[in-house]
Every structure is written in structure tokens, then in C-alpha cells.
Amino acid sequence: MAANTANGQRAGSPAPARPEDIRNVVLVGPSGSGKSTIFEHLIAARVPGHRAKEQTKGSDTRSVGLEAATLEVDGTTVTLLDSPGYADFVGEVRAGLRAADAALFVVSAADGVDAATALLWHECAAVGMPRALVVTKLETGRASFEDTVADCRRVFGSVQPLYLPVLEGERITGTLALLSRRVYDLSTGTLVLRAATGDQLAEIDAARPDLVETIITESEDDTLLDRYLDGEDVSVDQVREDLLAAIATGSFFPAIPLSALTGAGVTELLEIVSDAFPDPRRHPLPMVTTVDGDPVEPLVGDPDGPLVAEVVRTSTDPYVGRISLVRVFNGTLHADDLVHVSGHLSTFAGKTVEGHPDHDSQERVGPLSLPGSDGTHTAIRSAVAGQVVEVAKLAHAETGDTLSAKDSPVVVEPWLLPEPLLPVAIHPVAKADEDKLASALARLVAEDVTMRLDHDAETHQTVLWTMGQAHVDLLLGRLAERYQVAVEAEPLRVRLRETFVAPAKAVGRHVKQSGGHGQFAVCHVEIEPLERGACFEFVDKVVGGSVPRQFIPSVEKGIRAQMAKGTLAGYPMVDIRVTLTDGKAHSVDSSDMAFQTAGALALKEATSSATVTLLEPVDTVDVTVADEFVGAAMSDLSTRRGRVVGTDPAEEGRTVIHAEVPALELTRYAIDLRSVSHGTGRFHREVLRYDPLPQHLAQQVVTG
Numbered sequence: 001m002a003a004n005t006a007n008g009q010r011a012g013s014p015a016p017a018r019p020e021d022i023r024n025v026v027l028v029g030p031s032g033s034g035k036s037t038i039f040e041h042l043i044a045a046r047v048p049g050h051r052a053k054e055q056t057k058g059s060d061t062r063s064v065g066l067e068a069a070t071l072e073v074d075g076t077t078v079t080l081l082d083s084p085g086y087a088d089f090v091g092e093v094r095a096g097l098r099a100a101d102a103a104l105f106v107v108s109a110a111d112g113v114d115a116a117t118a119l120l121w122h123e124c125a126a127v128g129m130p131r132a133l134v135v136t137k138l139e140t141g142r143a144s145f146e147d148t149v150a151d152c153r154r155v156f157g158s159v160q161p162l163y164l165p166v167l168e169g170e171r172i173t174g175t176l177a178l179l180s181r182r183v184y185d186l187s188t189g190t191l192v193l194r195a196a197t198g199d200q201l202a203e204i205d206a207a208r209p210d211l212v213e214t215i216i217t218e219s220e221d222d223t224l225l226d227r228y229l230d231g232e233d234v235s236v237d238q239v240r241e242d243l244l245a246a247i248a249t250g251s252f253f254p255a256i257p258l259s260a261l262t263g264a265g266v267t268e269l270l271e272i273v274s275d276a277f278p279d280p281r282r283h284p285l286p287m288v289t290t291v292d293g294d295p296v297e298p299l300v301g302d303p304d305g306p307l308v309a310e311v312v313r314t315s316t317d318p319y320v321g322r323i324s325l326v327r328v329f330n331g332t333l334h335a336d337d338l339v340h341v342s343g344h345l346s347t348f349a350g351k352t353v354e355g356h357p358d359h360d361s362q363e364r365v366g367p368l369s370l371p372g373s374d375g376t377h378t379a380i381r382s383a384v385a386g387q388v389v390e391v392a393k394l395a396h397a398e399t400g401d402t403l404s405a406k407d408s409p410v411v412v413e414p415w416l417l418p419e420p421l422l423p424v425a426i427h428p429v430a431k432a433d434e435d436k437l438a439s440a441l442a443r444l445v446a447e448d449v450t451m452r453l454d455h456d457a458e459t460h461q462t463v464l465w466t467m468g469q470a471h472v473d474l475l476l477g478r479l480a481e482r483y484q485v486a487v488e489a490e491p492l493r494v495r496l497r498e499t500f501v502a503p504a505k506a507v508g509r510h511v512k513q514s515g516g517h518g519q520f521a522v523c524h525v526e527i528e529p530l531e532r533g534a535c536f537e538f539v540d541k542v543v544g545g546s547v548p549r550q551f552i553p554s555v556e557k558g559i560r561a562q563m564a565k566g567t568l569a570g571y572p573m574v575d576i577r578v579t580l581t582d583g584k585a586h587s588v589d590s591s592d593m594a595f596q597t598a599g600a601l602a603l604k605e606a607t608s609s610a611t612v613t614l615l616e617p618v619d620t621v622d623v624t625v626a627d628e629f630v631g632a633a634m635s636d637l638s639t640r641r642g643r644v645v646g647t648d649p650a651e652e653g654r655t656v657i658h659a660e661v662p663a664l665e666l667t668r669y670a671i672d673l674r675s676v677s678h679g680t681g682r683f684h685r686e687v688l689r690y691d692p693l694p695q696h697l698a699q700q701v702v703t704g
Contacts, residue, residue: 047069175264
């Protein structure tokens with residue numbers, strides 16, 4: 001391996017890659033499944049000197065970011081992408097799926113298939129992404145490879161084992177290849193391939209027929225299927241050809257046992273990745289439009305075509321600075337190219353939302369490199385269609401932005417992301433850090449497409465909308481460690497409203513005399529409630545000129561100003577009619593400001609616990625859960641003062657619950673729904689209306 005430079009850059013530049021020799025594979029699975037350890041073993045198998053981090057029974061580490069490494073496997077350039085397994089970091093998983101053309105689903109035999117993994121599997125199925133299953137944790141008590149594969153077959157469909165584990169005591173020391181009838185033997189610590197004999201051969205022959213029949217059936221090779229059903233012995237080469245075709249088209253899913261303790265199964269997995277997974281040209285590419293939204297010709301992954309690439313992740317290196325992980329979909333990206341950078345608003349759950357601004361600019365591409373292990377980077381001169389590369393020092397391009405030819409700019413369709421629905425209000429510990437906090441938050445928003453920033457002008461709070469508590473902890477940690485800004489969370493203030501619920505009369509009197517020019521204004525008002533959504537109505541019924549005509553607008557202006565500030569608990573007042581009936585003025589001391597003050601005082605004078613109440617926002621909430629959790633989700637909504645208004649069937653095995661729920665009860669719902677639905681639930685919310693806040697809760701707000 002070439003020597004590393006001080007910045008982790010490997011000397012030298014490999015020959016340009018060809019799309020047909022590229023494989024981009026993402027590892028997905030729940031936290032604790034051993035996914036990251038598999039990632040380490042795969043690297044160690046192809047990178048001299050790299051040692052996989054040791055894993056002991058029961059150990060569990062939680063990665064929070066997408067990791068990438070490029071390997072050479074028998075002339076094929078493989079980019080492995082290790083995605084986080086924790087639900088809060090789904091944005092990193094989506095980035096991995098965006099960059100990859102195939103997926104390795106890691107399932108723990110000790111835990112089985114969790115609901116979140118099943119949902120992700122069906123998302124991959126919807127776009128035809130080839131998949132394989134890696135079964136881990138077979139060394140744990142009562143774990144069974146056969147039972148786990150059967151469970152996967154029930155949930156995922158056409159799953160068959162391609163290899164069987166060889167167990168010696170509590171350790172997996174190799175695998176049995178069902179097609180070739182060979183043994184991958186690691187019992188001595190060094191891999192030895194040999195022919196199966198005795199009991200191992202009998203075990204292979206017992207499992208092999210189901211595998212062969214499934215492969216031939218899923219490959220839709222009718223001629224071979226007829227020959228097989230007629231009892232004719234088909235050759236391994238024929239079955240192997242159909243196997244590769246079925247895997248590449250996403251119709252058959254091989255299962256491979258793998259030991260994170262011994263590394264058994266690693267070589268077999270790399271063979272599947274390099275031989276069976278498709279090259280980037282065979283995977284559906286995203287749609288693109290012009291920057292004006294007009295459709296363009298579909299991408300075909302042509303290295304000689306116009307450049308279309310996308311920034312799938314942005315990170316910061318202490319030596320290099322900003323590093324952008326870029327997937328090239330079409331054309332060739334060269335270092336020092338001048339490219340067009342097109343940004344778009346983030347898309348959460350199919351809706352475009354504010355938070356990540358549009359932008360269009362041109363930028364010079366920095367140094368290119370292949371992502372490597374242990375923070376190393378192999379410098380390259382160019383990246384062709386299909387490659388996933390790191391680009392240093394892109395100053396303007398953010399996560400989700402499109403890089404395209406400067407003379408024919410386009411925009412790649414945005415990712416569809418779940419909404420960040422857990423809000424947390426923050427403020428800097430030190431007042432002097434307010435400016436630093438603003439710039440740091442701008443950087444976090446640019447890097448993290450699952451975070452939304454809201455500067456609430458009404459509640460005067462800075463609110464981060466996040467995916468969950470672990471996401472919150474990560475963001476606050478980055479503010480402190482990377483940007484040296486210490487922040488504290490504070491109670492989230494919901495946008496309440498005040499309104500009159502009973503008619504009232506009041507006199508606003510502002511009379512001051514302190515030598516010289518005085519202040520004099522008196523106004524009599526009648527206040528009555530209006531229907532919801534009517535806002536404000538001002539009526540002038542003054543007769544006889546008791547309030548001069550030029551000061552009547554001043555009374556209205558003062559009332560409006562006081563309504564904006566509230567009279568009971570400091571929240572804006574809505575839905576009232578104020579009638580000015582009478583008043584008094586002074587020929588010298590009356591003024592515009594005096595009558596503004598009198599109008600405000602009249603509104604405050606009319607306020608009491610009997611006349612004014614608080615209103616709370618009520619949201620319409622659509623909750624999607626697996627059918628088995630519908631009852632639990634409905635019960636949970638009822639404890640939140642929610643009202644279920646109906647249900648609808650969603651995708652297979654799921655139901656959408658339509659409900660109306662007070663916003664005060666939804667501040668932690670993102671966390672609670674995950675618990676109620678075992679990680680399968682999602683929801684969308686929109687403000688519906690304002691309703692009176694129950695008296696006991698209103699009293700708590702008023703007394704504060």
C-alpha cells in the first residue's frame with residue numbers, strides 16, 4: 001500500500017474506472033446487528049494492513065453517520081457504504097441508498113427481522129434495488145440460521161440460503177456452498193477451499209434442491225425450468241448464470257451466514273457483491289429536470305454524456321476542511337472543473353418545506369479522491385458515471401445539491417425524507433455566542449437534510465426540528481465540539497392565542513398632567529367574540545364628536561397593538577369585534593399617541609378570567625402504523641386529548657389513522673409513536689384550527 005501523506009491522502013492515482021467495473025453497495029440494518037463490524041471485515045479482506053475492530057459477544061456500537069470505503073475485488077471497484085442502524089439517522093440511510101445500486105440487509109439471528117428493516121426492504125423493492133441478506137449473531141444462544149432465513153422468507157419473499165454455516169461449538173468456522181458443494185474452511189485461521197464430504201455433503205444435498213428450484217423459477221428461464229422439473233440434472237454453470245440474473249434484477253435474495261467474530265462468510269459475501277450485484281448502468285437512475293423544471297432525457301449512466309452528479313453527504317475533516325461525498329450519475333467529473341451547482345428545497349414526506357434554500361451558482365471542483373479506510377483518501381484525476389467519490393473544498397454545494405455541466409445545468413429530483421417532527425428549543429448559554437450560534441446552525445442545516453431550523457418570530461425561540469432524541473443529542477454535541485457553542489434546551493412554547501368568550505364593556509382612560517403639555521384621551525368600547533377565523537373587526541359608533549374623527553383610527557391602532565401583545569398571558573388576541581361608542585378629548589392635550597394608549601388600556605380593562613380565555617392550536621394528524629398497532633396508536637391518541645375521525649388502508653399491512661390532536665400534546669409524539677408502534681409508525685401534521693384550552697391547562701399557562 002502506498003505511503004500516506006500528512007492529510008491522509010494516498011500518493012498516486014489509479015487508472016480511470018469503467019462503469020461496468022463499478023459496484024456501489026450499502027449495508028443497512030438495525031443498530032446492534034453487527035453491520036459496522038461486517039463493514040470492517042470486508043475492508044480488512046481487501047486492504048492490506050487494515051485490522052477489523054474486534055467485537056465481543058454482546059458488544060454494540062451506534063454509528064451516526066454514513067461511512068464509505070472503496071475496495072478492489074478481482075478487478076471490480078467496490079464502494080461500500082455503511083449506514084447507521086438507529087432510526088434517528090434515517091437521513092444517512094437515505095444518502096446511502098441514493099448513492100448505492102444494491103443493498104446488503106444485515107439481520108441478527110438473535111433478534112430476527114424488526115419492523116423498521118421490513119419497511120426499508122419494501123422501499124428498496126419499490127425501486128427494484130437488488131438485495132442480499134447477511135445473517136449475523138449466530139454464535140448467540142438459541143440462534144438458528146434456518147429459522148432466521150425462514151423468518152426472512154416470510155417477511156421479504158424469495159429468500160434462500162446460498163451458504164450454510166459450519167459450527168464448531170459456539171464458533172462459526174466456515175460455510176458450505178450449496179451450488180458448488182465446496183467448503184470455505186476457516187477452522188485453522190486461514191481460509192481453505194475444499195470439496196465437501198461426508199455429513200457436510202449430505203447437509204448440502206438436503207438443502208440444495210430448494211435453492212436450485214427457486215433460482216430457476218425466479219430467473220423465468222422456462223426452458224431450464226422444464227428440464228429441471230422433468231428430472232434432468234442441470235449444470236452448476238447454468239444455475240449460476242440464472243442466479244446472477246435473478247439477483248441483479250432484484251427477484252431473488254440470497255442469504256449468507258457471516259460471523260463478526262471469526263470473519264467466516266466475508267469472502268463469500270465479496271464474491272456476491274462483485275459477481276452478482278449489477279453495475280450502475282443497470283440500476284434505475286433518478287429523474288432530472290432543467291433548473292426551470294422542464295423535463296430532460298432520462299439518464300443512462302454514460303461517461304461521455306453531460307455531467308450529472310449529486311452531493312449525498314457533507315462532512316468536515318480537521319485537516320482538509322469540507323468534504324462532499326458525491327455520486328456521479330452521468331458524464332465524467334474532473335478535478336478543477338467549473339460546474340453548475342443547483343440546490344432545491346428539502347422534500348419531507350412528499351411536501352416541499354422551508355429550511356434548505358434554493359440556490360444556483362457556479363463553483364470550481366476541488367481535489368477528487370476515493371473514500372478509504374481509517375480516514376485515508378486515494379487521489380484520482382476524474383470520476384466517471386457510477387462512481388462515488390469525495391470532493392474536497394466545495395464551498396457552496398450542500399447535501400442534496402446537483403453538480404452539472406455549466407452550460408447545461410440540471411437538477412436531480414429531491415430525496416423523499418420522513419419529516420423531522422421532534423422540536424427542541426435552544427438558546428446559547430453565553431449571550432456573546434448568539435452570532436456564533438447562528439452561523440453554526442446554518443452549517444448544520446447545510447450538512448443535515450433531516451434537520452429543519454425555525455426562528456419563531458412569535459415565540460422568540462430558536463427551534464430545531466429533529467428525527468428523535470439521539471438526533472438532538474448529536475446536533476447539540478456538534479455545536480459544542482465542532483463550533484464551540486454551548487447551548488441549553490428550554491421548554492418549547494406553542495403558539496397559543498387569546499380571545500374573548502363573553503361580551504364586555506370598558507373605558508380606556510389616559511390622563512396625565514405633569515406641567516407643560518399633558519396627555520388626555522378617554523374611549524368607551526364594547527367587545528364581543530366572533531367566530532373562529534374572523535380575526536378582528538373595528539366598528540365606529542361615536543356620535544356628536546366626543547372622539548374627534550382624526551383620533552378614531554388612533555384608537556383602532558392602539559387596540560390592534562395591544563391585541564398583538566395579548567392581555568392575559570402575552571399571546572396574540574384574535575376573533576373579536578371592538579365597537580367604539582363614546583369618549584372624551586381635550587383641545588390641547590389630546591393626541592394620536594394618547595388615544596392609542598387609551599385604546600390599549602380599554603382592551604386590558606375589559607380582560608378578566610370570565611371574559612378572556614386561551615386558544616390552543618389543534619392539528620390534523622395522519623398516523624400510519626402496521627395493522628397490529630392500530631389499537632395501541634388509537635389509545636395513545638385518546639390520552640393526548642385527540643379525536644380519531646377515521647381510518648384508511650395504506651400500503652399492504654398498514655393503516656392510516658386520521659385524528660385531530662392539540663399541538664400541545666404533540667411535542668414529544670415522535671418519540672412516543674416510535675415506542676407504541678415498535679419503530680414502524682410515522683405521522684404527518686398540519687394546523688387545522690384553534691380551540692379553547694381546557695381551563696386547568698389555561699390556568700397553568702397564565703400563572704406560568
